[in-house]
Amino acid sequence: MNKTISPPKLYTKWFRWFCADDYYEELQGDLEEAFYLNVEKYGPAKARAIYIREVWLMLRPSVIKKIKGQATNSNNIDMIRNYLKIALRNILGQKVYSTINILGLAVGMAATILISLYVQHELSYDEYHTKSDRIYRASREWLNANGESSLHLGHLAPPFGPFLATDFDGILEEVVRINSGYGPLMSYNDKKFEEDGFFWAEGNLFHVFSWKFIEGDPKTALTEPNAIVLTQSAADRYFSGEDPMGKSITFNNFGTEVDFKITGIIQDSPPNSHFQFSMFASFVTLENFFGRENMMQNWGSNNYATYLLLEEGKSIEELESQIPAFIDKHLGEHGGEPASTTNKLHFMPLTDIHLHSHLDSEIEANSDIKYVYTYTIIAVFILIIACINFMNLSTARSMKRAKEVGVRKVMGAFRSSLIRQFITESVLIASISAILSLGLVVLVLPWFNDFSGKQLSFTTVDPLFFAALMVGVVLAVGFLAGSYPAFFLSSFAPVKVLKGSKLNSHKKLNLRSALVVFQFFISICLLIGVGVINDQIEYMKTKDLGFNKENMVVLPSNNEIHANFELIRNRLMEQPSIEDVTFSSRVPSGRLLDSQGGEFEIDGEMKRIDFRVADIHVDHSYLKTLDVKFLAGRNFDHKLASDSSEAFILNKAAIEALGYSSMEEAIDKKFNYGGRNGYIIGVVDDFHFESLKQEIAPIVFVVTQGRARFVIVKVKDGQEDEAVAYLKEEWTHLREGFPFDYYTIGDRFNSQYEAEEKLGELVNYFSFLAIFVAILGLFGLSSFSVEQNLKEIGIRKVLGASVKQVVYMFTKRFALLVIIGIAIAIPVSYYGMDQWLAEFPYATDLEPVTFIIGSVVALAFALITVSFEIVRGAVSNPVNTLRNE
Amino acid sequence: MKGTYLGEFQEIVLLAVLILQDEAYGTRIQEEIQNEMKRSLSRGALHTALTRLEEKGFLKSEFGGATEERGGRRKRLYTVTNLGKESLNEARALREQLWNKVPNIALNTSYVL
Numbered sequence: 001m002n003k004t005i006s007p008p009k010l011y012t013k014w015f016r017w018f019c020a021d022d023y024y025e026e027l028q029g030d031l032e033e034a035f036y037l038n039v040e041k042y043g044p045a046k047a048r049a050i051y052i053r054e055v056w057l058m059l060r061p062s063v064i065k066k067i068k069g070q071a072t073n074s075n076n077i078d079m080i081r082n083y084l085k086i087a088l089r090n091i092l093g094q095k096v097y098s099t100i101n102i103l104g105l106a107v108g109m110a111a112t113i114l115i116s117l118y119v120q121h122e123l124s125y126d127e128y129h130t131k132s133d134r135i136y137r138a139s140r141e142w143l144n145a146n147g148e149s150s151l152h153l154g155h156l157a158p159p160f161g162p163f164l165a166t167d168f169d170g171i172l173e174e175v176v177r178i179n180s181g182y183g184p185l186m187s188y189n190d191k192k193f194e195e196d197g198f199f200w201a202e203g204n205l206f207h208v209f210s211w212k213f214i215e216g217d218p219k220t221a222l223t224e225p226n227a228i229v230l231t232q233s234a235a236d237r238y239f240s241g242e243d244p245m246g247k248s249i250t251f252n253n254f255g256t257e258v259d260f261k262i263t264g265i266i267q268d269s270p271p272n273s274h275f276q277f278s279m280f281a282s283f284v285t286l287e288n289f290f291g292r293e294n295m296m297q298n299w300g301s302n303n304y305a306t307y308l309l310l311e312e313g314k315s316i317e318e319l320e321s322q323i324p325a326f327i328d329k330h331l332g333e334h335g336g337e338p339a340s341t342t343n344k345l346h347f348m349p350l351t352d353i354h355l356h357s358h359l360d361s362e363i364e365a366n367s368d369i370k371y372v373y374t375y376t377i378i379a380v381f382i383l384i385i386a387c388i389n390f391m392n393l394s395t396a397r398s399m400k401r402a403k404e405v406g407v408r409k410v411m412g413a414f415r416s417s418l419i420r421q422f423i424t425e426s427v428l429i430a431s432i433s434a435i436l437s438l439g440l441v442v443l444v445l446p447w448f449n450d451f452s453g454k455q456l457s458f459t460t461v462d463p464l465f466f467a468a469l470m471v472g473v474v475l476a477v478g479f480l481a482g483s484y485p486a487f488f489l490s491s492f493a494p495v496k497v498l499k500g501s502k503l504n505s506h507k508k509l510n511l512r513s514a515l516v517v518f519q520f521f522i523s524i525c526l527l528i529g530v531g532v533i534n535d536q537i538e539y540m541k542t543k544d545l546g547f548n549k550e551n552m553v554v555l556p557s558n559n560e561i562h563a564n565f566e567l568i569r570n571r572l573m574e575q576p577s578i579e580d581v582t583f584s585s586r587v588p589s590g591r592l593l594d595s596q597g598g599e600f601e602i603d604g605e606m607k608r609i610d611f612r613v614a615d616i617h618v619d620h621s622y623l624k625t626l627d628v629k630f631l632a633g634r635n636f637d638h639k640l641a642s643d644s645s646e647a648f649i650l651n652k653a654a655i656e657a658l659g660y661s662s663m664e665e666a667i668d669k670k671f672n673y674g675g676r677n678g679y680i681i682g683v684v685d686d687f688h689f690e691s692l693k694q695e696i697a698p699i700v701f702v703v704t705q706g707r708a709r710f711v712i713v714k715v716k717d718g719q720e721d722e723a724v725a726y727l728k729e730e731w732t733h734l735r736e737g738f739p740f741d742y743y744t745i746g747d748r749f750n751s752q753y754e755a756e757e758k759l760g761e762l763v764n765y766f767s768f769l770a771i772f773v774a775i776l777g778l779f780g781l782s783s784f785s786v787e788q789n790l791k792e793i794g795i796r797k798v799l800g801a802s803v804k805q806v807v808y809m810f811t812k813r814f815a816l817l818v819i820i821g822i823a824i825a826i827p828v829s830y831y832g833m834d835q836w837l838a839e840f841p842y843a844t845d846l847e848p849v850t851f852i853i854g855s856v857v858a859l860a861f862a863l864i865t866v867s868f869e870i871v872r873g874a875v876s877n878p879v880n881t882l883r884n885e
Numbered sequence: 886m887k888g889t890y891l892g893e894f895q896e897i898v899l900l901a902v903l904i905l906q907d908e909a910y911g912t913r914i915q916e917e918i919q920n921e922m923k924r925s926l927s928r929g930a931l932h933t934a935l936t937r938l939e940e941k942g943f944l945k946s947e948f949g950g951a952t953e954e955r956g957g958r959r960k961r962l963y964t965v966t967n968l969g970k971e972s973l974n975e976a977r978a979l980r981e982q983l984w985n986k987v988p989n990i991a992l993n994t995s996y997v998l
Contacts, residue, residue, distance in 0.1 A: 023932070029951075029958030030911030030928055036954050037912070057927035062936045 005044045007035045011055045019058065020065045027063065031055070079417070080424070087425035091432075097397065098429070100780040101390050104773045105433035105481070108386030109473055110440035111769060114448055115379035116469055117456045122372050125272045125354035130210045134173075134310040135350040138164070139359055140302060143342050145610035151595065152346075154359040156306045158295045160345070161202075163330055164308065171319050174204045174309040177283060180363065184253035185738050186279075188238040194739055197234070197269070197278030198251075200286045206266075208309045215245050216264025227282040228260035231268045234278040251281070252737065258285065271455055274353040275363040299331060305363055308347065316347050361593055371759065378766045381522045383473075385770055387481040388515045389777035390426065394485035395512055396784045398492075405489055406497040418490035426482025430474045438470075451761065513817055516781070519774040520821030520858060521828070526767030527854035528829040532846065533760035536837060539692075539844035540753050546687025547588065548627035551579075551715045552745040554587050555727060561734055562708045565619065568734070575726050577719035582625040583708035585617035588689045589748035592616070592697055596674030600658050606670065613654055614697050615673065616689075617704035623649065623684060625714050632663035633682030636703055644703040646678025652686045654698030673700055691752035692842040712745075720744075771858060775865045782814055782866040786873035794878035806874040807867060814866045815859070822855040829854075891943070891972050897922065898934050899943060899973055902963045910949060910960035911935075935963065943969030 012028075019027060031054055038047035091098045126132055138160065141152040158177065165175040181198035206218035213221075214232060221229050228249060235244045248259045260281055269276045287295055310316065324340035331339035348357055355369040408418060442458075449456055458466065561568060562583070569581045586592060592614035599606045616622075620638040623630075631652060636643045648671045652663065660666040663683040671680050686696045715723040728740045786793070793806055830846060837843040891899075901917045902909040915931050938944040949962040965973070 025958045026911060026948075026961040027928065027932060029955035029960060030915070032956050032958070033912045033952075033954045034915065034928065037916075054928045057929040058932070060929050060933055062933045063929060 005036075005039055005047075007032060007051045008048055011052050015055045015058065018064050020063060023063060027058070083421045083424040084428065086421065087428045090425060091429065094397070096783065097393050097780055100776050101393060101429055102433045102436060104386040104389045104776050105430060105477060106436035106440060107769055107773055108383040109430075109434055109437035109477065110444065111379045111382045111766065112473055113437060113441050113469065114444065115375050117461060118448075118452060118454065119372055119376055120461065120465065121272060121454060121456055122355060122367060126274055126350045128210070128270055128272070129208075129350065131208065131309060132351050133349075134312065135208060136308045136310065136316055136347040137350060137353055137357075138306045138308060139346045139348065139357075141344040141346060142612065143344065144612065150612035151593075152359045153302050153361040153593070154305065154357065154363065155302045155361050156304050156345075157299045157302050158304050159297065159299060159330070161304065161306045162296065163326070164306070167326055167329075168319055168322070171311060171314045172308050173311045174208050176202045176205050176208045176307050176309075178202075178205070178280075178305040178307070178363075179283075179286065179303055181251075181253065181281065184251050186238075187250045187252065187737070188247070191238050192737060192739075193237065194741070195234075195278055197231075197276055199277055199280050200283050201280040202283040205280060208307055211269075212267045214265040214267060216266075218264070221264035222280060222282040223284070224261075224263070225282060225284045225288055226258060226260050227263040227285075228279055229264035229266055229281075230262060230279045231266055231277065233268050235262070235265050256289070260285075272354075274350075274357075274366065302361075307350070316349075320347065360591065368755070371755070374759065375762065378526070378763065381526075382766060382770050382773060383477065385519045385522060385773045385777075387477060388519050389773065389780065390429070390481035391484045392512050392515055392777055393780045393784070394422075394426075394482075395488055396781055398485070398489055401489060402492050402497040405492045406494040409492075409494040410498065415490045419486045422486035422489060423479065423482045426485070427474065427478030430478040430481065433477075434470055434474045451758065512781070516774075516778065516814075516817045517821045517824070519770075519777060520818050520862070521825045523767060523770040523774045524822055524825035524854055524858045525829040525832070526763060526770050527857055528825065528851055529833060530760060530764045530767050531850035531854055532829075532833040532837070532844075533756060533763060535844045535847060535850055536840065537753055537756050537760060540756075540840075540842070541750055543688075543692060543842065545588070545749070546628065546685055549588065549745045549749055551717060551720065552587075552626075553713045553715055553720070553724065553727065553742050554745060554748070555711045555713065555731060555742050556735065556738075557583055557708045557711045558735055561711065565708070568730075572713065572727075572730065575723065577716050577723040577726065578713055579716050580621060580625040580714040581711065582622045582714075583619050583704075583711045584622050585615075585704065585709050586689075587710045587712055587745060588626070588687075589691070589745050589752065591690060591694075592699065598671070598673035600672070601670035602659060606672070609658070609673075611657055611698065613650075613657075613673070614699050616699060616701050617708065618701050619704060619708070620644075622712075623701065625712060626687075628687055629685040631683045631685050633667045633680070635682060636701075642678075643681070646676070647681045647703065648673060648678055649682040649684060649701040650680055651684050651696070651699045651701075653696050654700060655683050657698045673702065676702065688842075691749065693752070693840060695841045771861060775861055778814060778862055779865045779869065782810070783869040785813075786810065786869050790873060790876065790881040793873055793876070794881040797874075797878045798882070803871070803874045807870050810870045810873075811863060811867055815863060818859050818862045822859065826851055826855070891976050895934055895938055895943075896973065896976055898931070898938060899965055899969055902944065902965050903970075903973075907962070909963045914963070938969070941968075942966060943972060 015028065015031070016024065031051065034054070035047050035051050038050050041047075042050075126135075129135060137154065138156055139152060139154045140156050140160075142150050144150045156177075161175045161177040165172060177200075179200040181195070181200060183194045183196050184198055186193055186195045186198065201222060203220075203223040205222055206213070216229065221227060230238075230244065230249075238244065238249060239247065244262045244265065247262055249262060251258045251260055269278075290298075308319075310319075323345045324338075327340040327343050327345070328338045331343060333339060334342055353362075354366050355372065357366050358368065405418060409415075445456065565583060572578050572581045585594065594616075595612050595614045598609045598613070600609060601607075618636075620636040620643070623635055633649070636647060636649065638644075640647075650658075650666065650671075655663055655666050658666070660669075666680050666683060669680050671678055684701075688696060689699065690697070713723065713727060724742065727742065731738075731740050731742075789810075796806060797803075830851070833846060837846070897918060898914065901914050901921070905913055905917060911928065911931065914935075915926055915928060918931070919926050935944065935946075939946060943966060944963050945966050946961045946963045949960040951957050951959045
């Protein structure tokens with residue numbers, strides 16, 4: 001017999017733990033004997049498996065050890081059955097309270113489940129890559145002379161990738177560059193689409209990321225020029241029914257036309273990816289366009305998302321420590337300083353990008369961990385409010401149940417068994433609510449998906465996670481909500497309650513009141529939060545931006561349009577619905593990402609610009625079209641040829657940053673920007689080019705030398721439809737083959753506040769829910785209180801009190817609780833919302849009216865609910881309530 | 886007659902104990918039944934049946950010798966009591982009585998439908 005093989009230790013121990021002592025020797029002996037027989041018969045692996053199965057199958061009442069201190073003929077199961085029976089009777093016997101409890105808890109749980117689904121999804125981003133723990137995204141930060149960050153891009157210049165790979169061979173397994181193709185027109189026969197999900201990617205892409213191949217070879221799919229890999233759904237769009245492998249698809253962008261051969265089909269981008277793609281084209285194709293050598297010298301074109309795969313066992317810190325030396329080696333000096341003083345590289349784990357990365361450029365706008373926290377806190381609060389209802393109503397009803405407790409105690413029930421009974425009751429209620437809440441979630445999920453832009457469903461979640469979540473919520477709520485009544489009710493002294501002496505309920509009332517105050521405190525905070533968020537959104541949408549954003553239609557441009565701009569402009573201007581036409585490299589509502597270095601003259605001396613000045617390439621009429629206010633100097637003049645080569649217009653922020661004492665002083669001063677020498681000819685007032693979530697940046701306007709990316713058409717008021725119809729006609733000619741697509745600056749500006757609007761909307765619904773649940777509780781409490789005091793009401797009425805007086809007397813008490821809630825909520829929400837607004841450079845003031853509205857709404861709801869029950873009690877006929885006394 | 890009712894599985898267990906004679910303890914019984922019934926049987930299920938049978942008085946048990954395979958643990962050896970033998974006989978007699986009543990023709994399996 002081979003003694004080195006033994007049964008699994010863990011299971012042996014586990015069996016020892018649960019097996020009754022009387023049987024242990026015999027059974028363990030049998031198990032072991034069978035195990036060694038099985039080792040000979042089937043080998044150790046199978047023998048172990050059989051052993052494990054046998055141990056599990058030993059879990060039978062006849063084998064399991066009896067729990068200590070219990071009689072061997074335990075009536076445990078009977079007791080649990082009894083608890084359940086009593087609980088069910090209590091639930092059914094008190095329909096109003098049960099409904100309030102179950103409904104409130106169901107709403108709270110539904111909110112918790114929804115938010116959990118959302119949070120789990122948010123936290124799961126990019127985790128599906130098998131090497132996700134080793135993948136990092138590199139970003140580049142520029143510092144100004146004071147060491148402050150002036151720009152931080154999630155993209156690098158093209159040479160970084162290859163140099164990182166060669167210089168850190170041994171730390172890095174792979175470096176892969178990805179570059180957006182900026183929506184080229186892709187076509188196959190008559191099928192044409194502008195592909196936003198088009199990316200150039202290096203051949204090792206699929207070594208780093210684990211998107212699954214349906215067809216093709218991941219190792220070679222992107223190594224050849226003119227090769228392209230499509231996602232399944234993109235392939236279906238172009239090649240419905242055909243086999244796409246080996247077929248060609250035509251790429252067209254800014255006049256460049258290339259045929260790409262399809263070398264692979266991959267699964268669609270999973271929704272929890274930090275960017276969405278529809279196709280990857282081979283990077284060598286791009287290198288052939290630009291010239292590989294040129295690209296390796298282009299440190300200024302920061303357009304390449306660069307991902308690193310660490311060697312196993314290496315840490316990113318090892319790489320980070322060597323980056324300054326790396327930068328100095330390749331970038332040399334900048335104005336006498338080593339490049340590493342102004343240039344930095346940062347590395348972020350792939351799985352952090354979605355929630356933690358908010359750089360000046362990202363492949364796609366990311367979400368924010370703050371929203372995850374906010375949503376979670378709100379959901380938990382609603383659940384707490386619902387639990388409070390449960391606690392309050394149970395303790396309020398304690399008088400009714402006190403007798404039950406007394407009788408049970410006299411009959412010999414231990415306090416522990418009473419606690420168990422009450423906990424059983426609340427877990428039962430929680431379970432019923434949980435089932436109900438699942439139904440609610442199913443109902444609300446489509447709306448929530450629509451709202452959150454996600455495709456959450458029960459099928460996409462890990463069933464184990466979900467089961468654990470449900471059991472966890474039920475138990476947590478059951479214990480949380482049930483513990484107080486359980487301990488409170490079980491503490492009654494049987495002599496007192498059975499003798500009929502009134503319980504000292506005033507002391508208990510204090511806790512109950514405190515809980516009601518807490519409920520309203522949270523609800524009112526949420527209401528005020530909604531108000532402030534809405535105020536801020538309204539503020540951002542309506543604030544004067546310093547230029548005219550109305551009636552501005554933005555269209556994509558191309559080289560051809562740029563070359564013949566004067567002609568095209570004149571032709572468009574003939575159209576009566578069009579007021580003005582201009583073009584530029586950037587349009588308001590976009591981001592200011594372009595910048596170059598330069599010098600400026602101050603006190604007769606030329607000085608280096610040591611902060612970032614963003615540039616916008618424009619044509620002569622740009623500032624006039626946008627209706628920007630001039631503070632000094634003049635606009636570009638197209639009669640002066642020199643204006644297109646040596647004139648600069650700066651904004652006020654730029655002039656202030658340069659240190660001129662006045663706007664006028666800057667006029668005619670020498671200025672050099674990106675190698676272009678000239679003079680400052682004008683200063684415009686600051687205006688909000690970027691969203692109001694950004695500070696106004698220093699900007700320089702130059703008449704374009706580069707390519708114009710956008711055409712802005714200013715349309716006459718109320719004639720947008722005619723103008724757009726006309727432009728559609730024109731643009732189909734000018735950009736042949738491309739679908740017509742436009743947007744207006746006003747809409748684009750507003751869409752930048754989507755995250756805030758979603759937050760506002762969510763808080764809105766949730767504050768409604770919170771108030772609803774809190775009021776449900778108040779309703780229960782007030783109706784209970786009236787019921788308890790019907791006799792008092794009767795006596796008062798007999799003695800001459802009017803209905804009004806009775807109502808006032810009762811309402812006063814509840815109103816006071818809400819008012820205390822308000823009194824606490826106002827300073828807390830003031831502080832909280834002040835913090836929230838502080839994150840916006842341009843924020844609305846906290847208006848008292850917002851606080852008043854929130855408070856009044858809560859108070860009004862509360863009073864209406866409470867008086868509803870109280871009036872019913874107050875108008876009741878004293879004869880009915882008093883005759884039995 | 887709830888107390889003395891003999892289930893099908895219990896009958897098999899009793900028979901196995903009789904077959905094994907002096908060797909009737911857990912693992913051997915399990916093996917024997919598995920071999921005869923061609924189905925896997927968990928030790929837990931067998932134990933439950935043995936305990937029941939003992940409670941009913943059909944079996945009695947005593948500790949036998951320890952062996953090395955069992956980590957030095959003793960075996961519990963089972964023997965069928967007279968009561969157990971009686972009820973086995975009873976069960977068999979009842980069954981045979983019923984079998985005798987079945988007309989032969991009814992037992993011819995027919996595949997023509």
